[in-house]
Every structure is written in C-alpha cells, then in structure tokens.
Amino acid sequence: MVDRKAGAKRPATTLVTGGRREEWTGGAVVNPPVWRGSTHLYDSVAGLRAAKGAVQPNGFFYGRRGGPTHWALADALTELEPGAAGTYLFPSGVAAIACALLAVLKPGDTLLMTDNAYDPSRGFASDWLRHWGVTTRWFDPMAGLDEIAALMDEDGENGPAAAILLESPGSLTFEVQDVPGICAAAKARGLATLLDNTWATPLFFPAITKGVDLTILAGTKYIGGHSDLMLGTVTATKPYWTALRRTAFQFGQVISPDDAYLAHRGLRTLDVRLRRHESNALDIARWLERRSEVGAVLHPALPSCPGHATWAHDFTGSTGLFSFVLSDATDAQAAMLIDALSLFGIGYSWGGFESLALPVDPRPDRSATQWTADGPLIRLSIGLEHSADLIADLERGFAAMHDMGA
Numbered sequence: 167m168v169d170r171k172a173g174a175k176r177p178a179t180t181l182v183t184g185g186r187r188e189e190w191t192g193g194a195v196v197n198p199p200v201w202r203g204s205t206h207l208y209d210s211v212a213g214l215r216a217a218k219g220a221v222q223p224n225g226f227f228y229g230r231r232g233g234p235t236h237w238a239l240a241d242a243l244t245e246l247e248p249g250a251a252g253t254y255l256f257p258s259g260v261a262a263i264a265c266a267l268l269a270v271l272k273p274g275d276t277l278l279m280t281d282n283a284y285d286p287s288r289g290f291a292s293d294w295l296r297h298w299g300v301t302t303r304w305f306d307p308m309a310g311l312d313e314i315a316a317l318m319d320e321d322g323e324n325g326p327a328a329a330i331l332l333e334s335p336g337s338l339t340f341e342v343q344d345v346p347g348i349c350a351a352a353k354a355r356g357l358a359t360l361l362d363n364t365w366a367t368p369l370f371f372p373a374i375t376k377g378v379d380l381t382i383l384a385g386t387k388y389i390g391g392h393s394d395l396m397l398g399t400v401t402a403t404k405p406y407w408t409a410l411r412r413t414a415f416q417f418g419q420v421i422s423p424d425d426a427y428l429a430h431r432g433l434r435t436l437d438v439r440l441r442r443h444e445s446n447a448l449d450i451a452r453w454l455e456r457r458s459e460v461g462a463v464l465h466p467a468l469p470s471c472p473g474h475a476t477w478a479h480d481f482t483g484s485t486g487l488f489s490f491v492l493s494d495a496t497d498a499q500a501a502m503l504i505d506a507l508s509l510f511g512i513g514y515s516w517g518g519f520e521s522l523a524l525p526v527d528p529r530p531d532r533s534a535t536q537w538t539a540d541g542p543l544i545r546l547s548i549g550l551e552h553s554a555d556l557i558a559d560l561e562r563g564f565a566a567m568h569d570m571g572a
Contacts, residue, residue, distance in 0.1 A: 185240075198234055366481055367436065369437060450557060462491040521549035
C-alpha cells in the first residue's frame with residue numbers, strides 16, 4: 167500500500183478540490199465565479215501603495231495581475247505539482263514557452279533544445295532568441311544521458327549551456343527522453359530545466375517531482391479539453407518563480423477571466439477524460455499496428471515505439487495523441503485517407519473531445535537529426551468517441567486510399 171502523509175490527496179482528488187479555497191469561492195458556491203475587473207479600488211492612498219508594492223501573486227492591484235478566477239486556476243495547477251512554488255497563466259502555449267525561456271536566459275547564453283521540439287518553440291529560439299544574443303544548440307531527442315551531459319559541458323559560441331528545453335514525448339514523432347536523468351545532470355551543472363509537458367499533463371507525469379524547474383502546458387489542449395479556449399501555463403520551483411512572474415508582468419501577459427473559468431471547469435474532469443483518451447488511442451494504435459499499410463505506429467505506450475522503456479518507467483499513463491507511418495504511400499494517398507474520414511476533423515491543436523487527423527512532415531523542423539521514414543506521417547488526436555466507430559472510420563479512409571491507387 168502506498169504510504170501517504172496525513173491529508174495527502176491523490177491526483178484525481180486534487181483535480182476536483184484544487185483552487186476551491188473559500189477566498190476564491192466565497193464559501194457559498196462550488197466553483198469560483200467569473201470575476202471580471204480591470205480596475206480595483208482602494209480605501210486609501212496607503213492601501214493603494216501597499217498593493218503596488220506587494221510581491222505575492224494573489225493580491226488585488228490591477229486587472230493585469232488577475233483576480234480570484236485566475237488565482238483559483240493557478241492554485242489548482244500548482245497543487246498538482248508537489249514542490250512547485252506557483253503557476254502563471256498565459257494567453258497561449260507559445261506565450262508560456264517564450265516567457266519561460268526569457269525568464270531563465272540572458273543575452274550571451276546558450277540554450278540546449280531537443281530536436282523534436284514543437285515548431286513554435288524552435289522558431290522562437292532560432293529567430294527571437296538569436297536576435298537577442300542567445301545561441302541555441304539542438305540535440306538528438308534519443309541521445310543517451312552521457313551524450314547530453316557532454317553537450318551541457320561543451321563550450322559553444324557563448325560558452326556552456328545555461329538552460330535546456332525538453333519535450334517528452336515530442337508532439338509529432340513521440341520520442342521519450344530520460345527527463346529525471348537529464349534534469350539531475352543539468353542541476354549538477356547549474357542549468358535551468360524546462361519541459362513542455364502538454365502530452366502527459368501533471369496527471370501522468372508530475373514534472374516538478376521528476377526534477378524539472380519550469381513545466382509548461384498548452385492548456386488549450388487537455389486542460390481545457392473542449393476546443394473552446396486558448397491557454398498556456400508555467401509552473402515553477404521556488405528558485406525560478408520570482409523571475410518567471412516578473413517576466414510575465416513585464417511582458418503584460420494576462421488571460422481573460424472567462425478562459426480561466428473554462429479551463430478550471432475542464433480541469434475537474436481531466437482524470438476521467440484522459441483515461442478515455444488513453445483507452446481509445448490504445449485500441450486504435452494496436453489496430454493500426456496490424457494493418458499491412460502501416461509501417462510504424464509512434465505511440466509511447468507500444469513496445470515498438472522508440473523510448474517505450476523510458477515511458478514505462480517514468481509515466482503513469484498515456485494520452486490520445488500519436489502518429490503512424492504509411493508504408494510505400496504517396497502524400498496524395500495520405501491526403502485521400504484523411505479526406506475520406508467523417509469522424510476525424512482536419513485541423514491543428516489536439517486534446518479536445520473530438521478526434522482529429524493531420525498530415526505532418528517533421529523533415530523541415532530538424533537540425534541535429536534527420537527524419538527518415540518509408541512513407542508519409544499522419545498524426546491522430548483521439549477524442550472521446552467510441553473507439554469502434556473511429557476504427558470503422560479509419561477503415562473507410564484506407565479503402566479510399568486503395569481505390570485511389572487502383
């Protein structure tokens with residue numbers, strides 16, 4: 167039996183109870199209400215001055231610092247990451263990544279970034295950070311720990327690295343990294359560690375307890391869960407919390423209270439939704455593995471997927487996003503397969519209740535490695551529909567692809 171401290175809660179319970187302090191709810195309602203307000207009034211000049219000088223994140227000053235609706239969501243997300251000092255909310259996942267990087271880097275620094283990182287992460291590094299005087303070195307997402315540690319020690323154009331950005335698994339090709347091992351090596355060298363943890367969420371990978379300094383979520387995805395809001399979050403440990411909060415303030419980062427409310431409502435059902443995403447995706451991934459047209463299924467929970475052993479050791483579950491390779495097919499045939507689907511939408515993002523299919527090409531977004539496969543890559547975001555219906559839809563897609571080739 168797991169030995170838990172008195173009063174300790176399991177993650178599923180934390181999802182339901184987090185952010186429901188009486189100061190957020192007023193003690194009379196279950197959900198914190200939507201608190202809309204840009205201007206906060208004070209009883210005196212002394213009160214105004216005290217609020218301006220306050221360093222705590224949850225205190226009235228001006229609408230850009232948020233209100234109870236924001237603070238309740240941030241409080242709940244922080245509680246999901248034992249050891250975290252706080253969470254800041256951003257208007258998108260990209261904004262969260264950008265501000266997290268700016269909080270730990272300065273001109274003249276070197277950043278290490280995994281070569282399977284989200285395209286906007288790469289773009290921010292190669293464009294904005296480069297112009298700001300930060301050098302980025304990309305590394306193979308499947309490199310061994312010794313190789314990555316050697317990169318940390320290596321003197322680049324600006325000297326040794328100051329920070330490392332991980333994405334595990336990657337959201338296109340799904341390589342899984344030894345995040346605890348990399349973080350331990352980074353900590354020994356004084357590097358800040360950042361992780362895009364959108365795929366797993368804190369429910370399946372509690373990043374702070376694994377050694378990550380700043381864990382980033384595109385809350386647009388599984389946290390919101392209903393494809394109706396934009397949100398990014400960064401949860402940080404104490405050494406990095408003040409710098410993160412200051413950077414976000416200085417860049418004027420704030421989200422609407424309505425989006426904060428929707429995200430907090432979505433958070434309540436994250437446990438049950440993720441488990442349905444997981445079971446559906448595994449049904450479909452295993453079915454695809456048996457198809458003769460499929461050369462590889464890139465799903466970390468499958469033993470055939472690169473990094474599966476690391477996933478099995480470090481993660482407590484899998485979610486609904488994965489890719490598969492069509493063997494000896496053309497891009498036109500892949501497009502025909504997707505176009506023939508009726509239950510899968512064609513669109514960006516993922517993590518909502520609906521299923522999506524998207525053709526993807528990792529080749530332009532690689533620097534340290536090359537993506538080689540014997541056919542086109544299709545990414546699926548598996549939603550909450552019945553898996554048998556989704557499999558039947560994919561059957562129709564394969565049939566249409568074969569008709570095209572006939």
